Amino acid sequence: MPHLTDQLSAYLDGTLTPEDAAAVASHLAECAECRGTLDDLQAVRNLLHTVPSRAPHPSLLPRTLAGLGGAAHRRATPWWMIAAAGTALGLALLLQVRLLPTPHPDRAEGAWYFQQHAVFAAAHPMSDVALASYLSGVLPYDVLREWSPSPQNP
Amino acid sequence: MTSAHVALSVALPVDELAQAAEGASARDQFAELLAAHWDRAYRFAYHLTGNNADSDDLIQQAAEEAFRAFHRFQPGTRFDRWFFRIMHNSFVDRIRRDRRRKIFSLDEVTGAAASETADPSAIAEGALDGPVLRALRALPPDARAVVALVDLLGLPYDDAAEILHCPVGTIRSRLHRARLALREWLRPYVDAMKRGDL
Numbered sequence: 001m002p003h004l005t006d007q008l009s010a011y012l013d014g015t016l017t018p019e020d021a022a023a024v025a026s027h028l029a030e031c032a033e034c035r036g037t038l039d040d041l042q043a044v045r046n047l048l049h050t051v052p053s054r055a056p057h058p059s060l061l062p063r064t065l066a067g068l069g070g071a072a073h074r075r076a077t078p079w080w081m082i083a084a085a086g087t088a089l090g091l092a093l094l095l096q097v098r099l100l101p102t103p104h105p106d107r108a109e110g111a112w113y114f115q116q117h118a119v120f121a122a123a124h125p126m127s128d129v130a131l132a133s134y135l136s137g138v139l140p141y142d143v144l145r146e147w148s149p150s151p152q153n154p
Numbered sequence: 155m156t157s158a159h160v161a162l163s164v165a166l167p168v169d170e171l172a173q174a175a176e177g178a179s180a181r182d183q184f185a186e187l188l189a190a191h192w193d194r195a196y197r198f199a200y201h202l203t204g205n206n207a208d209s210d211d212l213i214q215q216a217a218e219e220a221f222r223a224f225h226r227f228q229p230g231t232r233f234d235r236w237f238f239r240i241m242h243n244s245f246v247d248r249i250r251r252d253r254r255r256k257i258f259s260l261d262e263v264t265g266a267a268a269s270e271t272a273d274p275s276a277i278a279e280g281a282l283d284g285p286v287l288r289a290l291r292a293l294p295p296d297a298r299a300v301v302a303l304v305d306l307l308g309l310p311y312d313d314a315a316e317i318l319h320c321p322v323g324t325i326r327s328r329l330h331r332a333r334l335a336l337r338e339w340l341r342p343y344v345d346a347m348k349r350g351d352l
């Protein structure tokens with residue numbers, strides 16, 4: 001009769017039917033090798049039971065719960081916001097090429113501002129408001145510069 | 155200010171209100187269930203990934219996915235099994251995506267970790283965590299998942315089969331092979347355990 005394989009683990013875990021368990025028991029009574037394996041398996045299982053519980057960091061659950069639905073919300077960005085972002089990006093790139101030298105003598109700084117704006121507008125469609133304000137002359141350039149992140153620390 | 159600004163201030167609050175009224179109770183319900191099973195779920199995540207940083211990521215991703223799928227959860231069925239299954243699926247996806255991480259078969263791994271894990275000096279100190287955890291990490295992911303569920307979390311084979319989405323017979327044979335591999339890698343500790351020294 002061949003030696004027992006995974007019946008041994010199942011026997012140890014008590015998951016065999018009574019008939020199968022009886023068959024395993026009668027093999028074990030005759031076979032020292034399988035008895036040895038069973039003892040080993042039992043020892044392995046006991047070793048595994050010594051592994052301590054890993055507790056999550058106490059802040060992990062509150063942080064996880066607070067973040068729920070965040071990704072879904074981002075996906076639910078309305079189409080008009082995406083369209084606005086696209087328009088802002090296009091305008092910003094166009095203006096950077098065509099119009100910058102006229103409104104501001106400091107070309108490098110102006111170019112930087114519009115680059116930042118293009119990137120920012122893609123991520124935050126409502127920054128289009130800032131661009132529109134700038135174009136319509138409501139806000140002076142200095143104010144816009146203050147609002148935007150500095151070149152040293154973008 | 156601009157038409158865009160007006161549209162935002164009018165449209166968004168209405169939208170938010172509608173969502174909040176509809177989703178509030180489901181969210182609370184989900185939070186309550188998740189909290190009730192959090193520690194055990196984390197334990198499963200920890201033994202799947204083998205470290206704290208990855209288990210934090212995994213359980214958070216699983217929570218997000220479960221929350222989005224929560225309308226499909228049937229009240230009265232066991233949330234922990236459902237959540238464990240989602241988490242295990244996320245884990246499998248991660249492994250597939252992560253091409254840097256090679257997945258070994260159990261046979262390839264057998265013997266590979268033996269010299270690393272056998273440190274009899276640890277027996278005297280009773281510091282078993284290290285060797286046993288290292289041996290667990292050396293198991294291939296599918297075997298590790300079974301050992302985590304059955305031996306570490308104490309779930310029945312049926313539940314493990316449901317969570318890992320495979321037949322009970324597969325659970326049984328994987329578990330057995332994993333235990334045999336652990337026996338080889340942890341031989342000094344196994345013998346000490348049999349002698350009653352541990």
Ligand SMILES: [Zn+2]
Nearest residue numbers: 003004031034
């Ligand atoms: Zn035998």
